[in-house]
Structures are given as C-alpha cells and as structure tokens.
Amino acid sequence: MSDLERYTITMPRELFESFDERIRRRGYKNRSEAIRDLVRADLVREKAARPNQRAAATITMVYDHHHHELNEKLTAMQHDFGELVVSTLHVHLDHHNCLEVLVLRGQVRRIEALADAISVLKGVKHASLTITTEGAELA
Ligand code: NI
Numbered sequence: 644m645s646d647l648e649r650y651t652i653t654m655p656r657e658l659f660e661s662f663d664e665r666i667r668r669r670g671y672k673n674r675s676e677a678i679r680d681l682v683r684a685d686l687v688r689e690k691a692a693r694p695n696q697r698a699a700a701t702i703t704m705v706y707d708h709h710h711h712e713l714n715e716k717l718t719a720m721q722h723d724f725g726e727l728v729v730s731t732l733h734v735h736l737d738h739h740n741c742l743e744v745l746v747l748r749g750q751v752r753r754i755e756a757l758a759d760a761i762s763v764l765k766g767v768k769h770a771s772l773t774i775t776t777e778g779a780e781l782a
Pocket residue numbers: 708733734735736740741742
C-alpha cells in the first residue's frame with residue numbers, strides 16, 4: 644500500500660473489547676488490517692448485490708452423475724453460459740457423487756441466473772454461489 648490515510652475510530656468500550664478479542668482469536672497482527680478486511684468484505688458484499696456489476700465468482704456443487712441426463716444438462720447449461728465460465732474442476736467423490744467447481748467471470752445478473760439454473764436441476768444435491776471481486780478496486 645503506497646498511499647495510506649489515517650483515521651481515528653470512536654466506539655463504545657464493550658464493542659471495542661469484543662472486536663479486539665475477535666481479531667486476536669483470528670490471528671490478526673493489528674487492528675488496522677482487521678478493519679481493512681471488514682471494509683473490503685463490505686465492498687464485495689455491496690458489489691454482489693448489484694446485478695449490472697462485473698464480478699468473479701465460483702459455484703461449488705455436488706451431484707449424482709447417475710441421475711438421468713444430468714451430465715448432459717449440466718454441460719449444455721455451461722455452454723449456454725459459456726461467456727461466464729473461465730474454468731471447471733471436477734472430482735469424483737465416490738461411486739455416485741461428483742464435486743464440481745465452476746470459476747466464473749462476468750455480470751452478477753448472469754452469474755446468479757446460472758447458479759439458480761444449476762441448483763434447481765434434479766440430482767444436484769447442493770450448489771453454493773460465492774460472488775467476489777475481480778480485485779482491482781480493493782487496495
Ligand atoms: Ni465425477
């Protein structure tokens with residue numbers, strides 16, 4: 644970080660002590676780094692709530708590959724949303740279950756549409772979406 648601003652923060656003692664305890668437990672070396680992370684997390688959350696923003700994201704899912712035509716449907720869906728899909732990781736968990744992670748980049752609205760479409764497919768046991776930032780705006 645080349646350009647630092649210094650702030651003084653005022654808060655009730657009890658809140659301050661709880662925060663201090665929490666950041667000690669998490670292993671932060673100092674309060675400033677903990678507060679920077681909170682601010683970044685808030686900026687990412689805000690971005691994820693704006694459908695026209697661009698973001699990076701992952702969808703993590705577990706599905707039963709024996710389920711009728713599920714593989715074909717998942718592949719077709721990833722082609723339909725091909726402009727989003729940067730990379731996929733596939734792990735054969737056991738005889739039935741596959742773990743797949745899609746790495747995505749694009750408009751939040753499209754990312755959420757793909758996540759919704761995947762999670763309602765029969766045979767998909769669990770799907771979770773994490774929207775994060777492309778990074779440039781966070782120092
Ligand atoms: Ni598999």
